[in-house]
Structure formats: structure tokens, C-alpha cells
Amino acid sequence: QQQVKQSPQSLIVQxxxxxxxxxxxxxxxxxxxxxxxxxxxxxPALLIAIRPDVSEKKEGRFTISFNKSAKQxxxxxMDSQPGDSATYFCxxxxxxxxxxxxxxxGTTLQVKP
Amino acid sequence: xxxxxxxxxxxxxxEGQNVTLSCEQxxxxxxxxxxxxxxxxxxxxxxxxxxxxxxxxxxxxxGYSVSREKKESFPLTVTSAQKNPTAFYLCASSAGTxxxxxxxxxxxxxxxxxx
Numbered sequence: 001q002q003q004v005k006q007s008p009q010s011l012i013v014q015x016x017x018x019x020x021x022x023x024x025x026x027x028x029x030x031x032x033x034x035x036x037x038x039x040x041x042x043x044p045a046l047l048i049a050i051r052p053d054v055s056e057k058k059e060g061r062f063t064i065s066f067n068k069s070a071k072q073x074x075x076x077x078m079d080s081q082p083g084d085s086a087t088y089f090c091x092x093x094x095x096x097x098x099x100x101x102x103x104x105x106g107t108t109l110q111v112k113p
Numbered sequence: 114x115x116x117x118x119x120x121x122x123x124x125x126x127x128e129g130q131n132v133t134l135s136c137e138q139x140x141x142x143x144x145x146x147x148x149x150x151x152x153x154x155x156x157x158x159x160x161x162x163x164x165x166x167x168x169x170x171x172x173x174x175x176g177y178s179v180s181r182e183k184k185e186s187f188p189l190t191v192t193s194a195q196k197n198p199t200a201f202y203l204c205a206s207s208a209g210t211x212x213x214x215x216x217x218x219x220x221x222x223x224x225x226x227x228x
Contacts, residue, residue, distance in 0.1 A: 009153065034216070041220030042205050043117075044156070097159060100146070100171070101217060103155040 002027060006093050006104025013111050019077040021107045023090035026071065030092040033099065034101070038087045045089050047088070048075070080111045115140050119204050119220035126191070126227050127200070134189045134223045136204035143208065145187035150172060150201040154201065159202075162187055191225060199227045 006023045013019045023033075034049035050057045050064040051072065057064045063076040077084055090104040117138045126132045138145065144163050147157075148156040158171030162181040176195025181187055191198045202223050205217040 003115060006155070035188050036217075041222070043119075043205075044217075046216060047217065049216075100158060100161060101156075103148075104159075105155040 001099065001100050003099045004090060004102050004104040006090050006107060007108060009105065010108045011110070013080045013109065015082060015111055015113050016081065017111075019080045019084070019109055019111070020074055021088055021090070022035075022072065022074045023092075023104050024070075024072045025092050027094070028071070029094045031064065031094050033060075033064070034091050036089045036091065038089065038106075040086075044089060051084075053087070076113050077109075080109075082113050085109055085111050097104050117204055117206055117220035119202075119223050121223060122183045124225045125162055126224060126225060128226065128227060129193045131190055131192050132225065134202055134204075134225070135149065136188075136220060138204075138206045138218075139187050140206055141144065141148045141184075142206035142210075142218070143184070144206060146205045146207075147171075147177070147187070147189045147203065150203055150222070153206070158220060159189065170200060172214065188221070198225055 004016050020031045036044035037047040038044040043087050048059050048062050052068050056065050061078045066073045088107045091101040093101050120135045147159040148162040151158050157173050158167045159177050160171055160179040162168035165181055165184050168179050168181050199221050203222045204220045207217050
């Protein structure tokens with residue numbers, strides 16, 4: 001019940017295209033859903049996050065869509081750029097979980113020029 | 114600049130040796146975490162600490178040990194009991210529990226290879 005399942009494992013997109021990464025969870029107590037971006041040899045960095053009181057959050061070219069009834073959330077990267085090539089992790093947690101994040105398996109995105 | 118410093122960046126170990134990975138933060142964060150990253154498995158929690166002199170096991174604590182003697186430091190020892198220690202180790206910190214739960218700040222990682 002603590003798992004977060006992420007797909008696809010890898011993704012190749014042409015420059016200018018839309019990248020979509022999906023995550024699903026079981027624990028209905030989760031109330032915070034961040035996405036992290038990791039470049040090779042670096043630590044992950046927070047990209048964007050959402051709470052279940054909204055269905056969508058947009059920051060620049062990055063959008064999180066959240067479907068509470070389906071227990072799914074997804075990251076959309078519009079107008080994908082080669083500089084977006086990285087590994088993306090979804091995660092989930094709940095208040096009172098002592099800050100522990102449960103991470104998805106990760107998606108390696110390659111944006112071809 | 115505020116952040117998390119991990120050292121060493123690369124470390125080679127012979128089987129049977131203990132090694133200690135350093136993690137220092139100057140963000141004045143209460144909570145610190147150690148994650149292990151393996152290809153295709155995401156990030157798995159090894160240990161975490163919410164306050165000085167206190168820490169808890171995560172999902173994969175066997176073969177690891179930690180200490181939290183100072184707020185800014187959270188070293189991880191990979192012991193010889195860890196069956197498969199070759200991995201990328203990430204240290205993180207956060208301001209603590211509450212509304213901002215989940216905003217982790219990561220170091221740049223330490224890559225451990227067992228020869």
C-alpha cells in the first residue's frame with residue numbers, strides 16, 4: 001500500500017513534443033505529490049509538487065495532473081527540450097509521515113534534437 | 114551558499130571493509146535522510162533522523178549504520194554485513210514535518226563500488 005508505481009521506465013521524445021510520465025498510488029492518506037528531476041551524476045531536485053485539493057498545477061512548461069478518484073497523477077512536459085533530458089521521479093507522502101517520501105521507480109527521458 | 118555536501122563523490126571498497134559516507138548540511142534543517150539509488154528501483158530509504166541524537170530505520174537499513182551527533186551532520190556507515198553495497202547513495206534534508214513535508218534537498222551523491 002506504500003508503493004508508488006511509475007511508468008514508463010524510459011521515454012524518447014522529439015524536441016518540441018509533449019512528454020508524459022504517469023504514477024499511481026494506493027494509500028489514500030497520501031496528501032503531497034512531488035516530482036523530482038535528476039541529471040546524471042547529480043542529486044534529484046524538486047521540480048513541481050501538488051496537493052490533492054487541486055486537479056492541476058502548472059509551472060512554466062511543466063504541469064501535474066491529479067486524479068484523486070483514480071489515485072493517479074502525471075507529469076506533462078510541454079515543448080520538450082534537449083535540456084529536459086534527465087531522470088524523473090514521482091513521489092508521495094502524507095503529513096505526519098515524518099517527512100519520508102515514497103518514490104516511484106523513475107523515468108529516463110531523452111529529448112532528441 | 115546553503116546546501117548539502119556529500120563526500121567522497123566516488124569510493125572504492127574491498128569486500129569485508131566498512132566505509133563511512135559523509136553528509137553535511139548548512140540549511141539549518143532538522144530532518145536528514147539517506148537514500149540508496151539503484152537502476153530501475155527508484156530511491157529507497159535507508160535511515161532518517163528528525164532530531165539530533167535520534168534516528169530511525171528506513172526500508173533497507175540492514176547492513177548500514179548512522180549517527181546524528183550534530184544537527185548539520187549525518188554520516189552513513191556501510192558495513193561489511195551489507196550484501197550488495199555497490200550503489201549511488203544520496204543524502205537529503207528537509208525542514209521537518211508539517212505542511213512542507215516532502216520538500217527534500219539532496220546532495221550530489223556518493224558512488225560506492227565494491228571491488
